[in-house]
Amino acid sequence: MNAPSHHSEQATGILYLAIGNTSLYREVETYLPAGTRLITLESGGEAEILAKIADCHIVVAGTIKLSRAMIQAAPALQLVVHQGVGYHDTLDVAALDERGIPIAITPDGTPTTVSEHAIMLMLTACRHTAFADKELRDGRYHVNALRLKSRTLSGSVVGIIGMGRIGKATAARLRGWGVTCLYTDPVPLSPDDEILLNARRVDLDTLLSASDIVSLHVPLTDQTRAMIDAPRLARMKAGSILVNTSRGPVVDESALIDALRIGHLGAAGLDVFEREPFSEGNPLAELPNTVLTPHIAAATRDTFKHKMSGVFNNIARHLEGLPLNNRVL
Known part of the structure; x- marks a missing residue:
């Protein structure tokens, strides 16, 4: 038109x-x-x-x-x-x-909508609801099968990488969920904002090793491209969850697929991908521990x-x- x-x-x-x-x-x-x-x-x-x-x-x-x-x-x-x-x-x-x-x-x-989507991906990844939904539609009723895999957001440590507008909006929306919030950013929040958001600044390696859920909120630059690579994925806690609503190439997608396949990561909630549009045959689509949306966090x-x-x-x-x-x- x-x-x-x-x-x-x-x-x-x-x-x-x-x-x-x-x-x-x-x-x-x-x-x-x-x-x-x-x-x-x-x-x-x-x-x-x-x-x-x-x-x-x-x-x-x-x-x-x-x-x-x-x-x-x-x-x-x-x-x-x-x-x-x-x-x-x-x-x-x-x-x-x-x-x-x-x-x-x-x-x-944007901050409101994307932060809502990030938390939705956290919850969906924690509860494996994408897998449960598909299985139910295919006639398999997993009333007990996920009890030892699903986890509760409340009580989790959530690490936010990038505390700009969207990172801060995500932290603000997490305040009522009973989580501990860590963040890493080149620019620290003011002491008042850290208190308001109940967020503590740490370095990236500490955040990765201490967090149950890691949520990415950084722009794609030369410094952030593939910042979450195989060594950094290995630093993450066993069974932890990665959420990405920023840009796909911030994560080494091949390394992420490996970490999900071997079970080092419990799940991933992804709205963005290394190559977009998402291609048919992408291994992420075959993994039961992924939640995938087509770059619609702000849509x-x-x-x-x-x-x-x-x-x-x-x-x-x-x-x-x-x-x-x-x-x-």
Whole structure:
């Protein structure tokens, strides 16, 4: 679909760099400022993007990476607004910087939604509910089989790697669950926030060896790529659980599969993967001790509305010559 709300060729072209259906595109169009038109994708192939981006002034970055080639093909590009916060691996920041094109992110709603999803994955992994659900649908009623495998979240030590917006939101939502919260981050929380969140800062190795559940909340950078590798997985407690709602390549997926297969890890709850989309035949899908979701931790209708409001409010500010909110470049 490519049905802009404003049909004038002189209107500011806004490319939505994600694949959606007609209903989603129509929802996005309701947020368009006056004098703008929405440019949408049908296949999301490189040739289509290169052709359509040539006519755009603003990119709303979503699930497709904005590459150097795309940026070079957009001579009129003025602004990139990311609909989320994880811009490090979804934008060619260096190419945008060379052109002097600003980047703004949109944290609106993300911490709440992603932290809820992280806790859902913790609970589902603890109780092996994905396995139990599949087995029940296939006619096998495991009323007692999971009693010695399932565990209770209450009383667990939860280690949070990355105490930014989403890490802090996760810690806040864990306060009522009766857990002990550890965290590691280059920047410590204030003493007041540590008390408020009942969280204690430790180094990464200590966190891995002491936690019953490890939850990842870091951006994908050169420093975090494959930070959870085979040696660090081996440091984790036997039977512990890994939850990842950040970025797939933060974890060495092959090493994770090995750790799950041999039973060193009790389970994993994963919303992100080393290669996306998730490919048919990925061994993670065959393991009974995994809970898998297709990168939807931030994907609720409530959060989408918050995000679109934030995205297009920033675009309106840009068009009016006002400073951007949440500018990162």
